[in-house]
Amino acid sequence: MGTLKQIGAPQTQSSSSSSSSIDSNNHPSRTPPPPSSPSSSVCRNRTDLSTDLRLGLSISPSSQSESPFNSTPREESFDWPPIKSILRSTLVGKQSHLSQRPSLFVKVYMEGIPIGRKLNLLAHYSYDGLVKTLGHMFRTIILCPNSQPLNSGSFHVLTYEDQEGDWMMVGDVPWEMFLNSVKRLKITRADRC
Amino acid sequence: MNYFPDEVIEHIFDYVVSHRDRNALSLVCKSWYRIERFTRQRVFIGNCYSITPERLIQRFPGLKSLTLKGKPHFADFSLVPYDWGGFLCPWIEALAKSRVGLEELRLKRMVVSDESLELLSRSFTHFKSLVLVSCEGFTTDGLAAIAANCRFLRELDLQENEVEDHKGQWLSCFPDSCTSLVSLNFACLKGEVSLGALERLVARSPNLKSLKLNRSVPLDALQRIMMRAPQLADLGIGSFVHDPDSEAYIRLKNTILKCKSITSLSGFLEVAPHCLAAIYPICPNLTSLNLSYAAGIQGSELIKLIRHCGKLQRLWIMDCIGDKGLGVVAMTCKDLQELRVFPSAPYGNPAAVTEKGLVAISMGCPKLHSLLYFCHQMTNAALITVAKNCPNFIRFRLCILEALKPDPDTLEPLDEGFGAIVQSCRRLRRLSLSGQLTDQVFLYIGMYAEQLEMLSIAFAGESDKGMLYVLNGCKKLRKLEIRDCPFGNMALLTDVGKYETMRSLWMSSCEVTVGACKLLAKKMPRLNVEIFNENEQEDCSLEDGQRVEKMYLYRTLAGKRKDAPEYVWTL
Numbered sequence: 001m002g003t004l005k006q007i008g009a010p011q012t013q014s015s016s017s018s019s020s021s022i023d024s025n026n027h028p029s030r031t032p033p034p035p036s037s038p039s040s041s042v043c044r045n046r047t048d049l050s051t052d053l054r055l056g057l058s059i060s061p062s063s064q065s066e067s068p069f070n071s072t073p074r075e076e077s078f079d080w081p082p083i084k085s086i087l088r089s090t091l092v093g094k095q096s097h098l099s100q101r102p103s104l105f106v107k108v109y110m111e112g113i114p115i116g117r118k119l120n121l122l123a124h125y126s127y128d129g130l131v132k133t134l135g136h137m138f139r140t141i142i143l144c145p146n147s148q149p150l151n152s153g154s155f156h157v158l159t160y161e162d163q164e165g166d167w168m169m170v171g172d173v174p175w176e177m178f179l180n181s182v183k184r185l186k187i188t189r190a191d192r193c
Numbered sequence: 194m195n196y197f198p199d200e201v202i203e204h205i206f207d208y209v210v211s212h213r214d215r216n217a218l219s220l221v222c223k224s225w226y227r228i229e230r231f232t233r234q235r236v237f238i239g240n241c242y243s244i245t246p247e248r249l250i251q252r253f254p255g256l257k258s259l260t261l262k263g264k265p266h267f268a269d270f271s272l273v274p275y276d277w278g279g280f281l282c283p284w285i286e287a288l289a290k291s292r293v294g295l296e297e298l299r300l301k302r303m304v305v306s307d308e309s310l311e312l313l314s315r316s317f318t319h320f321k322s323l324v325l326v327s328c329e330g331f332t333t334d335g336l337a338a339i340a341a342n343c344r345f346l347r348e349l350d351l352q353e354n355e356v357e358d359h360k361g362q363w364l365s366c367f368p369d370s371c372t373s374l375v376s377l378n379f380a381c382l383k384g385e386v387s388l389g390a391l392e393r394l395v396a397r398s399p400n401l402k403s404l405k406l407n408r409s410v411p412l413d414a415l416q417r418i419m420m421r422a423p424q425l426a427d428l429g430i431g432s433f434v435h436d437p438d439s440e441a442y443i444r445l446k447n448t449i450l451k452c453k454s455i456t457s458l459s460g461f462l463e464v465a466p467h468c469l470a471a472i473y474p475i476c477p478n479l480t481s482l483n484l485s486y487a488a489g490i491q492g493s494e495l496i497k498l499i500r501h502c503g504k505l506q507r508l509w510i511m512d513c514i515g516d517k518g519l520g521v522v523a524m525t526c527k528d529l530q531e532l533r534v535f536p537s538a539p540y541g542n543p544a545a546v547t548e549k550g551l552v553a554i555s556m557g558c559p560k561l562h563s564l565l566y567f568c569h570q571m572t573n574a575a576l577i578t579v580a581k582n583c584p585n586f587i588r589f590r591l592c593i594l595e596a597l598k599p600d601p602d603t604l605e606p607l608d609e610g611f612g613a614i615v616q617s618c619r620r621l622r623r624l625s626l627s628g629q630l631t632d633q634v635f636l637y638i639g640m641y642a643e644q645l646e647m648l649s650i651a652f653a654g655e656s657d658k659g660m661l662y663v664l665n666g667c668k669k670l671r672k673l674e675i676r677d678c679p680f681g682n683m684a685l686l687t688d689v690g691k692y693e694t695m696r697s698l699w700m701s702s703c704e705v706t707v708g709a710c711k712l713l714a715k716k717m718p719r720l721n722v723e724i725f726n727e728n729e730q731e732d733c734s735l736e737d738g739q740r741v742e743k744m745y746l747y748r749t750l751a752g753k754r755k756d757a758p759e760y761v762w763t764l
Contacts (some may be wrong), residue, residue, distance in 0.1 A: 079267075079270045079271045079272050080270075080596060080651075081536060081567060081592055081594050082267075082269070082270045082592060082649075082651070083270070083535065083536065083567070084269045084270070084327070084353060085269070085270075085271055086353050086355065086381065087353075087485065087486070087535065090462075090486055090488055091488060091536070091537065091538055124436075126436050126438070126439070128436065128438045128439075129436060129437075129438055132438065
């Protein structure tokens with residue numbers, strides 16, 4: 001235990017002499033997990049255990065460390081911190097989600113205005129939300145494709161450039177399909193369409 | 194000896210409900226033992242291997258409600274190998290063979306097979322309530338059997354189980370004649386359920402008070418269900434993803450306004466950001482809020498939500514609420530009794546909660562008695578303040594995410610802080626330690642923690658003295674679980690009689706050897722001393738001097754168990 005204790009407080013040369021009767025050399029389970037552990041690319045020795053802890057690696061000294069390292073690591077037995085595995089699996093999924101939030105920023109230009117904006121399409125769930133946001137951003141009213149322009153001069157419609165380079169009216173295909181094909185958006189005057 | 198006829202004593206015993214009191218009654222004299230055993234309806238077995246089912250049935254023929262616990266607590270953290278044990282099957286078989294009219298079964302950390310569920314569903318006509326917590330081994334087929342065959346089922350409560358989904362539409366197996374449901378919780382299931390069957394089931398269950406959905410139930414179905422069950426008091430939301438502009442959302446908002454009786458809310462297994470305003474109307478009535486699985490809710494939204502929850506008594510949240518957010522909790526939730534703060538990432542978010550949040554809570558919530566707190570750091574000063582502010586703690590579980598971390602201000606171990614807790618909280622029954630700790634903290638625990646029943650220790654202590662302080666001092670200790678501590682043979686063997694006064698002892702990655710365990714097993718025949726030899730090498734001979742990686746011992750009247758896997762050696 002003495003080894004781990006010293007490691008745990010790397011900033012202080014802990015003067016409390018932990019008079020542990022353990023000779024760590026005799027205890028194979030204290031060797032660090034095998035280098036194939038996914039999160040480590042550095043060959044580790046015992047002094048790196050505190051770094052391991054901060055990097056979020058399992059330091060389980062269980063029999064895992066005994067077995068020859070596998071190319072595909074065994075089901076990692078995360079036993080620290082002590083949270084239930086069912087809760088842990090919820091987090092692991094979400095952590096990658098939160099740390100790199102999926103986003104799809106596309107350029108949006110309004111006809112007649114040289115400086116464009118950028119918008120995260122994935123912050124919206126449907127055309128309604130998108131059109132509302134753009135309407136606020138550009139202070140105009142954007143018509144949906146099927147409505148008749150009442151006075152075509154002062155209204156706009158939304159178009160997008162798809163993967164093939166064609167400019168299409170927004171709103172014809174399902175939202176998810178639109179997300180897959182949109183490259184950028186343009187707000188054009190209604191009487192131009 | 195008896196001044197009253199048996200019937201009168203029986204009648205008096207009817208008023209004695211708690212397990213401990215009942216156990217005490219049975220020890221008074223032979224006649225009371227006899228009367229007590231025939232009138233006992235509820236039995237709690239904290240360790241399923243401490244007694245055989247046959248013996249239990251023989252003593253309590255009037256058994257109606259049974260609670261069983263299987264694997265040791267550290268199994269929750271993957272420390273107990275797969276197939277260690279805790280099988281339900283022999284219990285159900287024995288009960289089915291007998292004439293026990295089982296009505297309630299509550300299981301924790303047991304291995305439950307579909308076959309046992311099937312047998313259970315067919316063997317007890319008046320079976321009413323099944324509660325499974327942290328169990329595994331069954332599939333939705335087993336649930337289908339329960340749904341189909343238990344004609345008077347009132348409660349099916351699945352909490353945090355590992356259930357294999359067989360896509361068999363288990364929910365549709367509730368017959369049309371089943372109208373007795375009071376509580377249904379399937380939040381932990383991963384698969385889809387038939388939404389139509391679910392809605393019809395809710396519609397024909399006028400007594401349904403508690404409903405917890407899984408993530409496959411979308412928002413529009415939730416809205417229809419809530420329309421049909423305005424009497425719900427306890428709701429677990431599955432999926433809460435919606436477009437704030439959509440009609441479904443507007444309908445939901447209106448429906449929520451009608452659900453005046455909801456006092457407990459949980460789930461939000463899938464949640465889109467900025468959606469929570471819909472539930473603000475319910476918040477002022479809530480006494481219990483569990484958002485520990487709601488990984489999609491950001492800290493700022495949590496805080497906005499909490500501001501509406503003035504009546505909360507129980508709050509389970511994630512640490513993304515932050516110290517500031519806990520300050521809001523302290524200001525808003527004056528009735529708070531139980532708080533759990535879970536890490537939002539396995540190693541926590543450094544901007545999350547620290548000692549400051551806990552101090553704020555202790556200042557604002559004087560009724561707090563149960564705490565589970567995962568944090569990035571803790572100081573002695575904070576713990577001392579908390580101890581002064583909240584002397585009523587019954588459960589105090591602190592987990593500093595970085596093991597062995599000292600007080601960041603003084604760089605000292607946290608002995609004094611925890612010492613203050615045990616000295617101030619005289620009613621403390623459960624304690625979990627973390628951070629850098631020497632033997633001193635155990636001296637304090639042994640001296641002051643007179644009511645302590647369960648103690649969890651990890652990466653702490655310096656020598657055998659630590660463990661001995663606890664074993665000698667804590668007279669009411671029932672469960673002791675230790676991992677990665679330098680406690681060895683001397684600590685283990687000094688007072689072997691102590692273990693018969695306890696339910697169990699777990700020691701992993703400590704310094705006990707095979708020889709010491711063998712000696713202990715020899716001295717104490719009424720203990721099962723199990724060591725787990727997970728070494729994959731062929732040569733499995735255990736030498737006395739060899740260190741034991743995992744040891745689990747427990748008192749038992751059932752002798753060595755016969756269902757242990759190969760790697761478990763009962764000495």
